[in-house]
Amino acid sequence: MPFIPHTEREVQEMLATIGVHSIDNLFDEIPPELRCGPLSGVPEGMSELEVSRLMHARAAQDAGAVCFVGAGAYDHHIPAAVWELTTRGEFYSAYTPYQGEASQGTLQLIYEFQSMMAALTGMDVSNASLYDGASALAEAVLMAVRANRKSKSRRVLIAATVHPTYRQVVSSIVGNQGIELVELTYDRIHGYVDPARLNDYIGQDHAALVVSQPNFFGTLEEADALTDWAHAQGMLVIGVVNPVSLALLQAPGAWGETGADIVCGEGQPLGVPLASGGPYFGFMCCKRDYMRQMPGRIVGRTLDLDGKPGYTLTLQAREQHIRRSKATSNICTNQGLLVTAATIHLSILGAGGLRAAATASHRNARRLLDSVTRLRGVRQVFDRPFFHEVVLRLDAPIQGVLRAMAVQNVLAGYSLEEYFPELQNCILVCATEKRTEEDIDRYVQHLERILSKLSAPTCPVKPKF
């Protein structure tokens, strides 16, 4: 059966009924100069068999390697029950609830998800999720500009230590809405935003400050000081956080005197496997004061006519199906299936399990750091406290090292050179609770061998013959 079930005859009948000659005529009101024309670079379609073959081949490339790469997506253990339950038909086939109240199970699950995220972040309100961490941050920036009543500014201060691709996505999404992103430079010695060096940014009227905790380099920011400073300047504070780290770190709701205002991030570490880059999901929480400016869906718990608890979509009045172009966002949907996995994942782990995973991740990252920096030609770049990622500088060209490690089935890290040219020969390395001592030993041994090969000095003694 074709995916679009209209026959050519039905299409013609529909066009005739509304008095239009062709489907293209439906788009006549879009001026020709605004049309993109044919999509170059999009290949012809493939058969199911061809797609299946291609995807198996691609998946095989990712299989079998021991992963020490983080940089925004993390290789955590996912209990088998998580996806066993998530892929049950009742969950698997459910999309975002448009006729929400008919899907009480889905709504209850989302409600539980929101409750857990609000508890983790220390915020009053959570939405039902967004597409991914980067677009969640873009929505948070738009929200902060709308919600900050003290500032009329459309400028937002964003720390250079926020994930570089997040900054690119935010720039793409908010740039066309006249919002200017101002980069807050980082301290090149310590890899964080130094609260003592913010004077340059005082008095410039920014609507919000975006700060990442831990930051992209894995190091911890002075979240309390940054939050208080931004609030004193009349800014809202947007925290980008790793949800697993919140089992150990202070909740953003407790940053500084009054806490962050909006908290968002990538939900992938909560039960979503690394799968060649996605699909993932974003989350967003905020203080009660700003909940009416929050994009996306929110599920509430209420009582029905018989006094029994029930779940309902709430605070919908500003969504696009009601507010059209004045909606608080173009997002009404949520990443239902991934949220299902995350909710089950968190339920199975519990607070103690999440803390254990976070603690083990930190311990393993420290173990890796200690072992690997004993090697000649490997140095830790930033000396700040970190969660489960660190930046290493190698005395060798990075791409060659990473390739040689990959041949040994070790994904050794993420090269920082592309986005941070000042970090030449630097990699970002991560260890989660999944990395065993043997994994770490293997990493160190292979790296030692590869470095000694790459940096082998030319023989100081001239051959006699």
Next chain:
Amino acid sequence: MSDVPESLKYTETHEWVRQEEDGTVTVGITDHAQHLLGDLVFVELPEVGRAVSSNEEFAVVESVKAATDVYSPVTGEVLEVNEALQDTPELINGDAYGEGWMVRIRPEDPDPESWEGLMDAAAYKDLAAKDEE
């Protein structure tokens, strides 16, 4: 039939305007408007001191059904807002012309003749009646 006091002026977008003796105007949404919206759950008011233009959106009223913009009927400066609406937006449902007032504005031009697009109670009654047909 909704309540449309004779002493007030009205806009096409369902705001009412009362000229006060001190030259300021008080603005709210009409009884007819609150009736169309249903139970109000939230009112977003402008900052005191904000300069507003005639027909500019300066507040939002949100009911369980919809969120709707409120437009300034005159050009001027916001002098005062009804803080009670923050916690009890239902004041508008109960008493749209009294306790449910929203904003007090000092018009740039104090002469009511200069305020464009305002109608008297009879004209607004006709408009509201068309909605209810």
